[in-house]
Amino acid sequence: MNSQMVLTKGQEALWLLLMVSAPVLAAVLVVGLLVSIFQAITQIHEATLSFVPKLLAAMLVFALAGPWMLSTLVDYIRRTIESIPSLVL
Known part of the structure; x- marks a missing residue:
């Protein structure tokens, strides 16, 4: 495993x-902006009033994007674990 592979994985x-975090951050940002204007x-x-x-x-x-977020993370973890034997050699 060379440094290029490490940087690619990172x-x-x-x-x-x-x-994965973008939908939650965008929603909270929009709601926070609207509450601040209000x-x-x-x-x-x-x-x-701003927290709730x-x-x-x-x-x-x-609730809406959770299944997609979880499946995306599980797929990434599965791919990473499956690639361990090729990275060690």
């Missing part, structure tokens, strides 16, 4: 991490 892992307009600055909608949005995204 790059694949980081790309997978970005791809708070600025109404001048209501309640901490739970983000939590609900993250739970909704996990």
Whole structure:
């Protein structure tokens, strides 16, 4: 196993991490922006008003995209484990 293979595996892992986390991060970002605009307009600055909608949005995204996220991670782990014998030689 040379350094190029290590860098390739690391790059694949980081790309997978970005791809799997993007739906949750995007949903929380959009909800946070909307709540911030609402708070600025109404001048209501309640901490739970910004936390609860983000939590609900993250739970909704996990419920909808969770199976895809899990299957993507399991496929990556399976491919990585199956490639161990070829990496050792």
